[in-house]
Amino acid sequence: MKDKRVRYRTESPKETVGLGVTLGRLLQAGDLIVLTGELGCGKTWFTKGIALGVGVSPHEVVTSPSFALMNEYEGLCTLFHMDVYRLETPEDFLDTGLDECFDGRGIVVMEWGDKWPEILPECRLNVIFSMLGEQSRELLMTGEDPRVIEILEGLRNQALE
Numbered sequence: 001m002k003d004k005r006v007r008y009r010t011e012s013p014k015e016t017v018g019l020g021v022t023l024g025r026l027l028q029a030g031d032l033i034v035l036t037g038e039l040g041c042g043k044t045w046f047t048k049g050i051a052l053g054v055g056v057s058p059h060e061v062v063t064s065p066s067f068a069l070m071n072e073y074e075g076l077c078t079l080f081h082m083d084v085y086r087l088e089t090p091e092d093f094l095d096t097g098l099d100e101c102f103d104g105r106g107i108v109v110m111e112w113g114d115k116w117p118e119i120l121p122e123c124r125l126n127v128i129f130s131m132l133g134e135q136s137r138e139l140l141m142t143g144e145d146p147r148v149i150e151i152l153e154g155l156r157n158q159a160l161e
């Protein structure tokens with residue numbers, strides 16, 4: 001199946017948060033978003049936006065769960081925010097039991113999840129960040145599952161140029 005690709009560009013952290021908010025509003029329990037890109041490219045800022053869009057209180061501080069591996073937030077549904085940078089192998093990941101979060105109870109946002117695509121559910125929205133400049137980021141969103149294509153079409157209709 002051919003994948004769908006939608007490209008966005010942001011020029012500030014605020015714009016990246018805004019794009020995350022728009023995406024978050026379109027999400028529901030069971031959706032998986034995999035964020036890829038070098039250190040400091042904006043994955044956590046984008047996740048802050050997703051959390052706001054999902055209805056998590058703005059008073060909740062969304063920080064990188066690099067040491068905790070996973071933080072859980074409650075909005076209109078549960079949001080699991082993972083950062084698997086420190087894990088080395090798919091077995092390390094499976095040993096943590098974090099894959100239980102893929103059971104549909106909540107939305108999962110995974111930083112560095114692209115390390116082992118083979119253990120991830122097929123139905124996932126990939127967001128690949130590139131640093132274009134100090135404040136400039138490209139976010140390339142791809143996916144091929146019909147649910148993901150629906151999300152991307154919703155995003156294109158609501159967002160942005």
Ligand SMILES: Nc1ncnc2c1ncn2[C@@H]1O[C@H](COP(=O)(O)OP(=O)(O)OP(=O)(O)O)[C@@H](O)[C@H]1O
Nearest residue numbers: 010011012013016039040041042043044045135137
């Ligand atoms: N357009 C932009 N979008 C997002 N962040 C930006 C942008 N321009 C500059 N920044 C800065 O880049 C940094 C992004 O940090 P963030 O923690 O979101 O990165 P990350 O990809 O999660 O890194 P890590 O891999 O360490 O978890 C912040 O310091 C932010 O201020």
Ligand SMILES: [Mg+2]
Nearest residue numbers: 043044064111
């Ligand atoms: Mg991060």
